[in-house]
Amino acid sequence: MNFNFLSTPRIVCQAGGLVQLGNLMGELGVKRALLITDPGIVRCGFAAEALSALAASGIAAEVFDKVEADPPITVVEAAVAAARAMRADGVVGLGGGSSLDTAKVVAAAAATGQPVEDMIGVDRVSGRRMPLIQVPTTAGTGSEVTWVSVLTSASHEKKAVYAPQLLPDVALLDANLTLGMPRHITAATALDAMVHAIEAATSRTRKNPISDGLADKALVLLGQNLPRVLESPSDLDARQAMLLGATLAGMAFINASVGAIHALSYPLGTGFHVPHGHANALVAGPVLRFNLPIAEAEYARLAALLMPDRTFATTAAAALALIEEMERMLKTSGLKSRLSEVGVTDESIPGMADEVVTGIARLLANNPRDMTVADVAALYREVL
Known part of the structure; x- marks a missing residue:
């Protein structure tokens, strides 16, 4: 406390x-x-x-x-x-x-x-x-x-x-x-904010009761309203809810900090000019799966918030459902979902992995599970 x-x-x-x-x-x-x-x-x-x-x-x-x-x-x-x-x-x-x-x-x-x-x-x-x-x-x-x-x-x-x-x-x-935002930007920025909420809720360094509450509410607002906005882009109430959700997620992560999803996204922005939100969405699935052995209970709790109409037989099933829902949102958003589609090659990966571990270690320190250079390279290759 x-x-x-x-x-x-x-x-x-x-x-x-x-x-x-x-x-x-x-x-x-x-x-x-x-x-x-x-x-x-x-x-x-x-x-x-x-x-x-x-x-x-x-x-x-x-x-x-x-x-x-x-x-x-x-x-x-x-x-x-x-x-x-x-x-x-x-x-x-x-x-x-x-x-x-x-x-x-x-x-x-x-x-x-x-x-x-x-x-x-x-x-x-x-x-x-x-x-x-x-x-x-x-x-x-x-x-x-x-x-x-x-x-x-x-x-x-x-x-x-x-x-x-x-x-x-x-x-x-x-x-x-935000009314005139193209579909792909709407999706990318919303997924970025959802990543903020998830990483804030699972940070192992500075998460606290206030940041947890903000992250939870952010995930609910974003998860419930992104489908509405993608279906009806002029839905002003849904857009206002998403804007508030992104703000709450920002308040959460700046106090709790973000982790490996952000760390792995940075080389995609600097080296391949992938917009930040899209970069986060590209690597979110592999990182969340990597963290699963440590963060299963928290992911399951977040899944219940994001998908309140679904029931899960086990904690493990709920945690996996959260990851699959994030991956589904990326695929249905219209955004590219593979690193090769944004210019990344297998030859690029060793340098990217080294940059993450040596240059962005401050974010890896917040991640629920430790990562090595080999781990980071393997995660990139999962979505190459």
């Missing part, structure tokens, strides 16, 4: 809630805001809506729309320069995880002048960030309520900034912003 739980202080969950952005920023004392997003969000018109909401409250704003997937440090540095050039005193992150991760680092670096490279690692952010509101447009990463930003170095390595200062002041959850 000894734990330390950190959380975003305010969550606004409301379809159509983007109109409140200006008022929320004004309450934080912001006069000049930098809106950080990507070109796709600009094309959707969401950036214009956000600017209109800010202007209605008398807040001057500019847009930085050069965010890329797996944001390169150079792009983050360009956003910091943009914030300083306009003398911003507040930041809005609008978009998927990459935009939100960028916004967190910019809010800190632009306020203090600390170089982005110096922030990489655990608790290396100095000083206080400027006010920050995060507005997700996907129901997946949970970045709107976490204190980690994952960036990409010039050598294409994943680099993480972990610091409590990255927690935003407000997470604004507006399901209207």
